[in-house]
Amino acid sequence: MILRQLKQRANKIDHLQNEFSKITQYATELQMYIGLQEIEKTTSEATHYIEYLESGDDFDEKNIKTGRQDQAQYLIPKSIEQIKPSMLRTLTIPEDKKMTNILACRIFPDGKYLVLDNQSYGSELLLFSNDGIFLRKIAAFRGPSYDACIVRNNTVAVTLLLATNQTQLVDAEENNIIRTFKLSHACYGVVSDGQMMFISSMEKSTMVNLINLSQTILEEVKAHHISLYKGNIYGTIYNENKVCCYKSTGEPLWTFMHHDIVKPQGLTLDKNGFVYIASYGNNSIVVISPENKRCKTILSEADGIMNPYEIDINSKTGMMIVASEIKKDSNTLKKSIFTDKFSKLNSP
Structure with missing residues (x-):
């Protein structure tokens, strides 16, 4: 019926x-x-x-x-048992970027893909079509970067690593840097809901009001990578094998640890609150239930996952992109595979 x-x-x-x-x-x-x-x-x-x-x-x-x-x-699945990814497509990395070192991969609302490529000489933002075809370079940065997120429409935030303590906003349509934020700490993970932007480090984090540009220090929020869901901040602590949740004001809510989560890197959430973790240390993608009591490995080495680093989900379509690695001709290449709900980058 x-x-x-x-x-x-x-x-x-x-x-x-x-x-x-x-x-x-x-x-x-x-x-x-x-x-x-x-x-x-x-x-x-x-x-x-x-x-x-x-x-x-x-x-x-x-x-x-x-x-x-x-x-x-x-x-989007409503129970952890329903989450069963399957392959859809792969991104096509240009020949001149075979040594691509992908630190962030994001999905625009229109389905295009954003990749942050980090090299010894600097880093670049790259744009791919809905079909995974490379379109163009958006912006280049002199030093190494750590993370990137889509702020709103065509605006992208990129965190600059090491001594700069800076995060820059980039116009992905006009291909130029439109604003630089100077922080009091190193800039690691970055996430935004369009009104606020959160930038993390292992020392503390900062909330930036994108309307009046004010900054608020969140002393207790310490994370390598962060994500947002319904006003709460989610983060991973790589060296402690932890996934943490905080209020947007910085108060800790819960910490989750499990033997299936080893050296966690990027994380994201779907519209029902399931938390997806790139478990770098054991070559897997793990999902945590919204009540943070159960977890399940949904992708592993058997699916081609190797040292997964970043992950993102389009909450409306359920499409997910995952950046992981593959060995080829003695060189380590970043790759990504697409499924009906998930994806990972790939070099030809």
Whole structure:
């Protein structure tokens, strides 16, 4: 019954799109505007209907695809047992970047991929298409970087390592640096919700208000990599095998340790609060349940994971990207594999 209703809504959208394609050849601007409004209304109704179904229990054991195959969106799992990644595609690294050392990989809202490449001479932000094809270099930095995040729209934040204590905002569309923040500590992990930006170190962390540019020190938040979910800060402590959670004001909430989590690096969360960890020390991706009582290894060496370093999830589509390594011709190369919910970078 549910599948039939979803199909009917999808058919209605397809019919409206076909009709609109025909009238654009002869219609006035007003007629085209009305046609677009009708498509938007129908699409919005379908979206709300799917969200309503998703909020219930009907979809718990189902993996439903909507729309065309290449635009399919997947529902985020609601139980840890449901998380079973499968391969989708790989990023294509340019020939001149075979020694790519990927320190961050992020997914833009439109599906494009952002990669922070660190080299001995400096670091670069690279942009890849939805299909994993290299598009262009966004920006270059003279010294080594540590992390990057998408702040909002086309704005990206990059933390600069070592003695600079700086984090820079980059316009990914115009390919230029638009602002530099000077902090009182080293800049490691960075994350933002568009209004606030959090920058971590193992000494302390800083919250930057992106509206008035004020800075607030969070003395108790100490982490190598950080992520945000519903106002809380999540972080990993590499040398202590810890995953920690803090309030946005800095107070510790919980600490999680498990023998499956070894030398954790990057982390991210899906829209249901599952925490995904790049467990660098044992070549695996581990997920922690929202109540932080259970964990499960979802990708391992058997899946091609080797020294995973970074991870990100598009909360709307469920797509995840993971940066890990592979040995080839005596050189260590960063790679990434894509699955229907997960992905890892790859060199050709």
